[in-house]
Amino acid sequence: MTVRDLATATPRTGEQSSRVSADAVWRLPVTVCRITDFLGKRASAALLERVVAEAGGAMAPSTVDGSxxxxxxxxxxxxxFGAPELLEAIDEVLEVVENTLHVSCRDTEPSYCLNVHNDGDFYRAHQDTDGSGYSERLLTFVYYLHRTPRPFQGGALRVFDALHPVDPEKTPTWEGCTWRDYAPEHDSIVFFRPTVWHEVRKVGCPSGRPEDSRFAVNGWLCRRPTLPSAREDVN
Structure with a gap:
């Protein structure tokens, strides 16, 4: 069932059928675009070499909400971390990604960084944006790299189903929600909408060495800032 079908099928307030529980919830699988062997052996190996060098230097603890x-x-x-070759490859597949995820990334600019997960690292369930009001982030992407054979365990990207209560006055909870895990396979990339709930599962890296980490270049395609002269006068 598509989101459009769901909107048509979901009863409006006061129109709910007595045969349907007031606690009923639609659980819709979230669409994720995943591409393997994205850059190819030579380009991904060169990028990994730069990433390993970066991981061996000074890196700041990751923040929540950017602060x-x-x-x-x-x-x-x-x-x-600069990765122009990655951005060029994303541009080549962007039209298909846009059509699949039903999002337009026209007139956007990238914002991205390198994230390094080592032994015991994780990121609890979160959204990159909650979708309320004016959101700059239109598309999330995550590109994975690591040494082979993979020197760590875990670290899957867990993507949760979308929940929509049949009763529009109720708010769904994430307890017991179903999900799908995506392995952080070297030279693979995933795309999804930034409103999607997702998490990074706990990583186990017995050696603890920076070069054995789970590496991810992740970020967003964001709306370009509106020029002051182009904004409406709200005074």
């Missing part, structure tokens, strides 16, 4: 370090919610290290 706060909250170890019980997110534990990893992050740094700004």
């Amino acid at each position: 706060s370090v909250v170890p019980e919610v997110r534990r990893s290290r992050s740094a700004w």
Whole structure:
């Protein structure tokens, strides 16, 4: 069932059938675009070499909401990192991704960084944006790299189903929600909408060495800032 079908099928307030429980919830699988062997062996190996060098240097603890370090919610290290070859490859598949996820990324700019997960690191369930009001983030992407054979365990990307109560006055909870896990396979990339609930499962890295980490170049395609002259006068 598509979101459009759901909107048609979901009863409006006061129109709910007595045969349907007031606690009923639609659970819709979230669409994720995943591509393997994205850059190819030579390009991904060259990028991995740069990533390993970056991981061996000074990196800051990853933040929540771009400002706060909250170890019980997110534990990893992050740094700004340039990967023009990755952005060029994303441009080549962007039209298909847009059509699949039903999102337009026209007139956007990328914002991205390198995230490094080592032993015991994780990121609890979260959204990249809650979709309320004006959101700059239109599309999330995550590109994975690691040494082979994979020197760590875990670290899957868990994507949760979308929940829509049959009764529009009720708010769904995430307890017991179903999901799908995506392995952080070297030279693979995933795309999804930033409103999707997702998490990074706990990583186990017995060696603890930076070069054995789970590496991810992740970010968003964002709306370009509106020029002051182009904004409406709201005074």
